[in-house]
Amino acid sequence: MKRKDRLTSSPEWNALLVEADASRRAELSKRVAASFLGEDLPRLISLLNSVEESAQLAALKLLMDIARSKPQLLKGRVRASILSKLRPLLRVYPKSPGLSAFYLFRLVDSAQAEEFLTENVKVSELNDRELATLIADLSMFSSSSSAISSLREIAKGPGSVGKDARRRLQNMGFVSEEEIVAMAKEWRKTRSREPLNRLFNTFISRQGELPIEPVLKLLGPPSEHKDSRYFYHTSDGLTLFLEQDNLGRMKAMRIK
DSSP states (O other), X not given: OOGGGHXXXXXXXXXXXXXXXXXXXXXXXXXXXXXXXXXGHHHHHHGGGOSOHHHHHHHHHHHHHHHHHOGGGSOHHHHHHHHHHHHHHHTTTTSTTHHHHHHHHHXXXXXXXXXXXXXXXXXXXXXXXXXXXXXXXHTTOTTOHHHHHHHHHHHTSOHHHHHHXXXXXXXXXXXXXXXHHHHHHHHHHHOOHHHHHHHHHHTGGGOTTSBSHHHHHHHOSOSEEETTEEEEEOTTSOEEEEEEOTTSBEEEEEEO
């Protein structure tokens, strides 16, 4: 047996190719990665060019697990070799195998992966399902101004796609003052769970140790007020609890 064929001749590799259950396949890939030898990396990387998609996907998954468990193996020339093999696969993102290629790309070089999403993916050519994938992937780069800008552009669109992008931005804390005021107005009008949850997740939860007065003004009269504690009850049993310290700053908050 030639040494370079040791990987593809192993029972574990062949099990990866045929295992249909996603959870068992993921566990098997982790086990193979845990015992993987660096000298087999050239052969594994070469499989990214395989004409068999099953081999490509297995190689991508195994390299992702190696990147997580043994990142020291994917440095220098090895890293450069992986990136060169990934670029052709990324042309079909977010279709397979481009989507898996992107996830490996992000593990190997996060900055270039973010640049790929914001500069190379043509939003106008994606259908709604593919846009949902792009939105989720852009959301992984919450500290990137380019990724946030791309999300904001998508959020301007109509329908479920624009709504999804707006929700992602809100959950990441990128909410305009106008949006916060609108959510608060809806809460004061309906006293219902949904606007209160959104206000808490996108704004109130980020006000720790800041003056409590702006939050109280947005929420309107509390359902109960006991000393430094404020309670806001929804019509269906949800309660927002706020507490201020002796300097009027937000001391505690919770919603349940």
